[in-house]
Amino acid sequence: MKIVMAIIKPYKLDEVREALVELGVEGLTVTEVKGYGRQKGHTEIYRGAEYDVKFVPKLKIEVAVADELADRAVEAIRDAANTGAIGDGKIFVFDIGQAMRIRTGETGADAL
Amino acid sequence: MKIVMAIIKPYKLDEVREALVELGVEGLTVTEVKGYGRQKGHTEIYRGAEYDVKFVPKLKIEVAVADELADRAVEAIRDAANTGAIGDGKIFVFDIGQAMRIRTGETGADAL
Amino acid sequence: MKIVMAIIKPYKLDEVREALVELGVEGLTVTEVKGYGRQKGHTEIYRGAEYDVKFVPKLKIEVAVADELADRAVEAIRDAANTGAIGDGKIFVFDIGQAMRIRTGETGADAL
Amino acid sequence: MRHFLKLISILATAGPIVAAADPALAQEAALDSGDTAWMLTSTALVLMMTIPGVALFYGGMVRKKNVLGMVMQSFAVTCLVTVLWMVVGYSLAFSEGTAFIGGFGRLLLDGLDVDAMSGTIPESVFMVFQMTFAIITAALITGGIAERMRFSALLWFIGLWSILVYAPIAYWVWGGGFLGAAGVLDFAGGTVVHINSGVAALVAALVVGKRAGYGRENMAPHNLVLTVIGASMLWVGWFGFNAGSAVAANGSAGMAMAVTQIATAAAALAWMFAEWITHNKPSVLGIASGAVAGLVAITPASGYVGPGGALVIGIAAGLVCFWGATVLKKRLGYDDSLDVFAVHGLGGITGAILTGVLAVEAIGGTPGALEGNVGQIWLQLYGVAATIVYCGVVSFVLLKIIGAVIPLRVSEEDEREGLDIRLHGESVT
Amino acid sequence: MRHFLKLISILATAGPIVAAADPALAQEAALDSGDTAWMLTSTALVLMMTIPGVALFYGGMVRKKNVLGMVMQSFAVTCLVTVLWMVVGYSLAFSEGTAFIGGFGRLLLDGLDVDAMSGTIPESVFMVFQMTFAIITAALITGGIAERMRFSALLWFIGLWSILVYAPIAYWVWGGGFLGAAGVLDFAGGTVVHINSGVAALVAALVVGKRAGYGRENMAPHNLVLTVIGASMLWVGWFGFNAGSAVAANGSAGMAMAVTQIATAAAALAWMFAEWITHNKPSVLGIASGAVAGLVAITPASGYVGPGGALVIGIAAGLVCFWGATVLKKRLGYDDSLDVFAVHGLGGITGAILTGVLAVEAIGGTPGALEGNVGQIWLQLYGVAATIVYCGVVSFVLLKIIGAVIPLRVSEEDEREGLDIRLHGESVT
Amino acid sequence: MRHFLKLISILATAGPIVAAADPALAQEAALDSGDTAWMLTSTALVLMMTIPGVALFYGGMVRKKNVLGMVMQSFAVTCLVTVLWMVVGYSLAFSEGTAFIGGFGRLLLDGLDVDAMSGTIPESVFMVFQMTFAIITAALITGGIAERMRFSALLWFIGLWSILVYAPIAYWVWGGGFLGAAGVLDFAGGTVVHINSGVAALVAALVVGKRAGYGRENMAPHNLVLTVIGASMLWVGWFGFNAGSAVAANGSAGMAMAVTQIATAAAALAWMFAEWITHNKPSVLGIASGAVAGLVAITPASGYVGPGGALVIGIAAGLVCFWGATVLKKRLGYDDSLDVFAVHGLGGITGAILTGVLAVEAIGGTPGALEGNVGQIWLQLYGVAATIVYCGVVSFVLLKIIGAVIPLRVSEEDEREGLDIRLHGESVT
Numbered sequence A, B, C: 001m002k003i004v005m006a007i008i009k010p011y012k013l014d015e016v017r018e019a020l021v022e023l024g025v026e027g028l029t030v031t032e033v034k035g036y037g038r039q040k041g042h043t044e045i046y047r048g049a050e051y052d053v054k055f056v057p058k059l060k061i062e063v064a065v066a067d068e069l070a071d072r073a074v075e076a077i078r079d080a081a082n083t084g085a086i087g088d089g090k091i092f093v094f095d096i097g098q099a100m101r102i103r104t105g106e107t108g109a110d111a112l
Numbered sequence D, E, F: 001m002r003h004f005l006k007l008i009s010i011l012a013t014a015g016p017i018v019a020a021a022d023p024a025l026a027q028e029a030a031l032d033s034g035d036t037a038w039m040l041t042s043t044a045l046v047l048m049m050t051i052p053g054v055a056l057f058y059g060g061m062v063r064k065k066n067v068l069g070m071v072m073q074s075f076a077v078t079c080l081v082t083v084l085w086m087v088v089g090y091s092l093a094f095s096e097g098t099a100f101i102g103g104f105g106r107l108l109l110d111g112l113d114v115d116a117m118s119g120t121i122p123e124s125v126f127m128v129f130q131m132t133f134a135i136i137t138a139a140l141i142t143g144g145i146a147e148r149m150r151f152s153a154l155l156w157f158i159g160l161w162s163i164l165v166y167a168p169i170a171y172w173v174w175g176g177g178f179l180g181a182a183g184v185l186d187f188a189g190g191t192v193v194h195i196n197s198g199v200a201a202l203v204a205a206l207v208v209g210k211r212a213g214y215g216r217e218n219m220a221p222h223n224l225v226l227t228v229i230g231a232s233m234l235w236v237g238w239f240g241f242n243a244g245s246a247v248a249a250n251g252s253a254g255m256a257m258a259v260t261q262i263a264t265a266a267a268a269l270a271w272m273f274a275e276w277i278t279h280n281k282p283s284v285l286g287i288a289s290g291a292v293a294g295l296v297a298i299t300p301a302s303g304y305v306g307p308g309g310a311l312v313i314g315i316a317a318g319l320v321c322f323w324g325a326t327v328l329k330k331r332l333g334y335d336d337s338l339d340v341f342a343v344h345g346l347g348g349i350t351g352a353i354l355t356g357v358l359a360v361e362a363i364g365g366t367p368g369a370l371e372g373n374v375g376q377i378w379l380q381l382y383g384v385a386a387t388i389v390y391c392g393v394v395s396f397v398l399l400k401i402i403g404a405v406i407p408l409r410v411s412e413e414d415e416r417e418g419l420d421i422r423l424h425g426e427s428v429t
């Protein structure tokens, strides 16, 4: 099994979720994060003081999938999250050794 | 070493933490996340507009443990977080190649 | 490729980011987390009720780097985040199988 | 009531000759410290309705990324209208003129010195009291174009609107103009303030267009606690608005306060139960919206009806505005973001008409249809129609002209990222 | 003081015969615009104490998932009690009746027309002023059952309670009933408002039961900034509450305001230092709670004591209520979520008794124990006991009856997820 | 104006002989219920300026970890100054004394009984009204040392300061002291309140030192919605501050309200446009700061200038304070965290001087330089200088003495983690 972890623009969440669900994915977990990268932040001004806000709000999506689904999940996320603009984000994939559904104790692909 | 990463219901945090501490775990890291899965969200109504909130608040726990502790940590989390109801969450386990304690520079199992 | 994941004290973020940028890292992702460990939390008192807040605010930094950069990234983070006080945090490193830049579809080290 | 007092004050301050000629009149124009105390207070209360009242009521309803931009609009409108009112608005609305517009006698407040009187209170107080009405009317409009209008375009629109739409309509009803003369009843501003702002907001929402993602994306209010604070301050401040419109601390003010309280509570409960029945849950946004609907509807009636009439007006307003915000708006498909038209426009119309039905001669001096004076309903409709037509047309033209010079909307990227950061360089953490 | 004024007003408005017979009395009943101005203002201030005052004071103390439900309760209670007061409450509390309950002479505000007077102010103003007291008393109760009571059951309870408990007790003390007649001193509502709401909240907390997880889970207040705003508005509004209870703008009102300010500050400091000493840190919740405790305790005394007495009452209230909220509550183990009993119940009792000790004849016309009138303490205890017993019993019975028909509590799942989403379909982001 | 009234009231209450001797004077001292109503209201309004006004205005500007500590300071200062004012402050500021300090005639409010008068209002009301001025002046100072001062040291400083600095300066100007006698004009507290607090805050900021990380770390305001609420309440409450300083409900009060409104709006717009031009974006913090700058600057002038003068004062204050907060502060490098000196100090100086220029004899009885009385400018500068020197020196000495006993600052760890958790054991989630 693998975890596909993607950093995306926040307003793309619904599209990404729908794309994954279409693939047959039944669950995923989302975290609010701040990203630093090529996309620039903004400047805030308070009376005399200027603050460069270097980080941009992003969402991190983590979805655990069976090995055979991983590539299609990556493609699905890419298609849904791609706008062609700087800051669209990244996708990383890594292996997991075990998965368990807490409610039932099922493990492996059944747990997803 | 491994990282055991669990998605749980928020109010189970204290029980899970205590179960892990009993096992000898000395640290862990918690993140507020939103989960999508079999458990349904809710509907919010504002004047005429209805919004389906598809995501449910969850907590993600990450705990790095020595290899030999991993299975027991999974069991401990499962026992503490299980309510038998849909949405209890998942546990994933993956390998880490290195760990370091920033303060001392210790690495490996000593760092945990 | 590897992901270097560090739990640090919040006010160290800027120093850590700068240290990584100096190394040539071009992006990273930050998450607000709460940590449990040797560093104690605090007690809050509300009228008669006392609540032990067991968790301490921390930041989690995730940075994907080419294999050859991983060790230097760990060192850089360590140097920047180290204050010598309890609670400075941890660094974990794990392998990723794939990385993709959503905007361009580039993969591997080019995606970072 | 109000323009009557105003007339008296104009007569009374018309010069020492008049005053000397008629001692009874002169006496009416003597300063009453109690009336003055209440009007000073009312002025503070009505200012509080806009800042922080409307600012919070609206600020809580937008998405978090736009909250500062939203409260900024109420605050900036307050400042802008203050200066314009001093320069020209007050003169156009309350100095002697034709049937349609006041004159330039009070330009830059010329002649408004420390002894000038308006009835039993200093004219300075009357001038600021009326200013706070001009302010809130303008601020209410910002709810219609929330989350997308360019700040500079908004300032131009509001500035011109307050001179070209608000001042004339205030004059028509209270300043000595044709609607007041015809006998249209509007105690505290059902037409002047609420129908006026509701129509302007609707026109602006249509001209500026819908928010990006409207109907698809989640645009839920980010913090209804702010909205409840705002609604509460509107309610409390409205005592100054309605009871203050008696321009005296007397039985008329007392009764205006009583009916305001009753109608507001009734409307809030009506909306709450209507929502509870139709959507299964009573919401805090619903009850707060209902309260504002009740406040709006009782406004024109507050010096003319009794407690029973207030109950009827409240229930009617709660139901009509609920229908407007949940059914009508959906059906017509416009994006009046914070329902200014549904609450202030429809609420104002409901109140204006029911004033004609429920007015009690013993209270405000004019009987309504229930006391046999059916014609009052037609008079009220006349006032409503005049306001809707004039406000609608001029607001539309103004927006088109401004839009030809500056874009009315922010860029899509600004809208996406939020007005707070993009327009004002600030954010709430 | 108040029921005395009320009596005068009843006499004075009893008919032209009386008035004609005694010109001095007739003069007392003439409208005073200054008094009216102050009472209009006071009414606005006391309404502000509940919305947004109590709403925020309480809203900040609950967990985030329940904040909208909490402010909703204050808002809905305001609306409900307004309508009930208009329909029947005012008549039961302030129209002529027996020793125990008023009559039906003012049902639906019958006869309260625009010229009706109450002392030197319009009766309409007096009626709304008193309404705001009925509102806040009911709203205060919601702190006892916060975070778990079913909204519909709460509305039934509050509605019946305001008719069957509040109105009679108000009548006993101020409306012409037996407690006032006996000489019990309660200037602005120590018994009627505070002991009453405190006892009702305690009974409700016991009957409804503890919150799920109470004593184990972290139930820390989610946003004390809201609580401080609420406490501040309570403080400011309380000038209307206490100084307004003089029903005039005179020296009595001025002194009531002065002693209110002093007692409040003293109580806040007392609580703060007590906490600083015993728990090592002065908390903002502590100082705000202390201020409210002081406001509560000075309430019955405010027209009767001087600055020195106020200082004593403030310090005593701060310490007693601190002890109640931190020691007594723990020992007895009930879950009065937001300490309504500790602050309003105990604070009210402290104030009622100390009024008997510290009253100054030269100020309010009645001497206290320190001036030799020891019996006043017993009278005060009599008032306290009557209120506790009647309120306790009727509140209990009401809750049991309602609970037999509708569950008083939400389901455990609703409680876990929060009232905002589950009962009202909304959330704060 | 004010000390003039005060003198009258002292004369008038000096004993029955005086009163009997001069019926005209006696009549002036009769209670006026309208004036009293307005002063009761004004007192409530000015209290609201501090809690929740200043508390929120400041609370929103600090980082989230310090917001409770910040609002706590305003709240605690309110309580502390209340008690000290009652004990000694009022006596020192307003009872008969030398040219430099009042006497002990009103220690513990001795002799201030329910019938004591101050002009046409009860002295109790005058005493509390003045108390609210002492409160806000002290609370304003906390902005200078925000986010780093030890709470206990702050209480010591504020307590001593209010006795040793505030009370004397209030006496100099309003209580019968040498500045008032010399003819320095300060209608509502430009020197006494604003220059005073601004200078004290600057001195404290310098003595206590910069915040850790100042100039390097992001110290952006965490929630400007709170700041806007605060600024709005300051604005609304300022009607009580300025129009209340007429100590009557009359034309002077009315004109004071009008000029307050105009100057505030003008200053807010001036700051907003200045920022828009120089930093490309109009910020909500900017417009709110500008409004406060305008309120400050019109304070000394409010009973003396007309609408035109108000416009000039407003624009000048907006620009001067904008420059102070954005340019001067950067250049001098001090860390006056929330710009108390730039807004209150510089705004107060601007207003004090322009009062000397723009005063209109027909309004306040004294002509300004524009009406030929150039000497008034020198008088105003004299008042400014006396305040700056005395306040600066005594504040400095006080801080040095306190700092020798208790550390003025929290530990660096406390500062890092935030005052909320470390000093008060609470946090906002």
Ligand SMILES: Nc1ncnc2c1ncn2[C@@H]1O[C@H](COP(=O)(O)OP(=O)(O)O)[C@@H](O)[C@H]1O
Pocket (backbone or CB within 6 Å): A007, A034, A035, A036, A037, A038, A039, A040, A056, A058, A085, A086, A087, A088, A089, A090, C026, C027, C028, C029, C030, C062, C063, C064, C065, C101, C102, C103, C112
């Ligand atoms: N090396 C990295 N490791 C972890 N996250 C990264 C890395 N590089 C970029 N990111 C994340 O991806 C986001 C987008 O990256 P950015 O460089 O701005 O644009 P793009 O992906 O289009 O080149 C960043 O905001 C950050 O959250």
Ligand SMILES: Nc1ncnc2c1ncn2[C@@H]1O[C@H](COP(=O)(O)OP(=O)(O)O)[C@@H](O)[C@H]1O
Pocket (backbone or CB within 6 Å): A026, A027, A028, A029, A030, A062, A063, A064, A065, A101, A102, A103, A112, B007, B034, B035, B036, B037, B038, B039, B056, B058, B085, B086, B087, B088, B089, B090
């Ligand atoms: N494939 C997955 N990848 C990542 N997270 C998942 C996945 N499936 C479920 N989750 C997480 O687990 C939570 C619980 O899953 P859900 O399907 O609702 O219930 P259950 O685990 O009881 O079957 C989800 O809210 C989500 O956060």
Ligand SMILES: Nc1ncnc2c1ncn2[C@@H]1O[C@H](COP(=O)(O)OP(=O)(O)O)[C@@H](O)[C@H]1O
Pocket (backbone or CB within 6 Å): B026, B027, B028, B029, B030, B062, B063, B064, B065, B101, B102, B103, B112, C007, C034, C035, C036, C037, C038, C039, C040, C056, C058, C085, C086, C087, C088, C089, C090
């Ligand atoms: N085994 C672990 N797994 C995951 N995170 C950990 C682990 N141990 C510590 N942490 C994280 O590192 C932080 C610092 O750890 P702590 O024990 O307080 O201090 P130190 O790292 O200096 O020994 C914790 O707050 C927690 O977030």
